[in-house]
Each structure stands twice: as structure tokens, then as C-alpha cells.
Amino acid sequence: MPLLGTPIIVVGYYVGFNNGVGGTYGFREIGGTYTNLSVPVANSQTFAYGINNASQIVGYYRVGTVNHGFLYDGVTYTTLDDPFGTSACHSEAG
Numbered sequence: 001m002p003l004l005g006t007p008i009i010v011v012g013y014y015v016g017f018n019n020g021v022g023g024t025y026g027f028r029e030i031g032g033t034y035t036n037l038s039v040p041v042a043n044s045q046t047f048a049y050g051i052n053n054a055s056q057i058v059g060y061y062r063v064g065t066v067n068h069g070f071l072y073d074g075v076t077y078t079t080l081d082d083p084f085g086t087s088a089c090h091s092e093a094g
Contacts, residue, residue, distance in 0.1 A: 015048040015057055026059055039070055039077045048072075 014029040015037075023044025026037030028051065037057065038046045045062035057072040058080070069080035 013051050013055070015051045015059070017047045017059075026057070028057060037072060046070075 012030075015026065017024050017026045024047060025044070026046040026048030028035045028037060028048065037048050037059075038044070039061040041063055042061035043063055046059065047061070048057050048059040050058045055074060058070065059072075060067045060069050061077075062068075069082075071078045071080055
């Protein structure tokens with residue numbers, strides 16, 4: 001199972017996603033400890049792409065064929081959709 005991760009040098013954390021059994025799940029790695037990330041409504045399709053100094057994670061999740069951006073603060077997943085988008089949203093830290 002390939003792990004795809006994005007190193008964040010400033011805080012020493014990693015986020016990414018794993019194409020595994022039953023779907024694709026995001027992950028966060030801090031000091032060798034991995035935490036799975038899965039948006040509850042995502043039908044097993046969660047992709048983590050970035051993390052900031054406050055440990056907030058951004059990425060996207062898929063429901064059916066539609067992607068939705070998310071922000072995860074360690075407790076709550078908040079959907080981030082473009083109000084002017086026509087079919088999907090894709091959030092990435094940059």
C-alpha cells in the first residue's frame with residue numbers, strides 16, 4: 001500500500017493519504033505516530049494535503065463523484081466548498 005505524504009518542515013509533521021483496503025484514507029504523522037483521517041460522509045475517500053503550524057489539516061473528500069474541500073482542526077471536519085463552483089472543490093495548502 002503506497003503512502004503519499006507531504007513533509008511540513010516548520011513543524012515536523014507529515015500528512016498524506018494511503019490507498020488501502022476499502023478505500024483511500026488520509027493520515028497525519030507526528031513523531032512516528034500515525035493517525036488515520038476519514039471524513040465521516042466521505043464513502044472511504046479522504047485525501048489530506050497540507051497542515052499548518054496550528055495543526056489544522058486541509059484536503060478533500062469524495063462523495064459519489066463530487067469532491068469537497070475540508071479543514072480538520074483535530075476534532076471537527078469543516079467542509080470548504082467554493083460557493084461559485086459548479087461541480088467540485090479541491091483544497092490544497094500551498
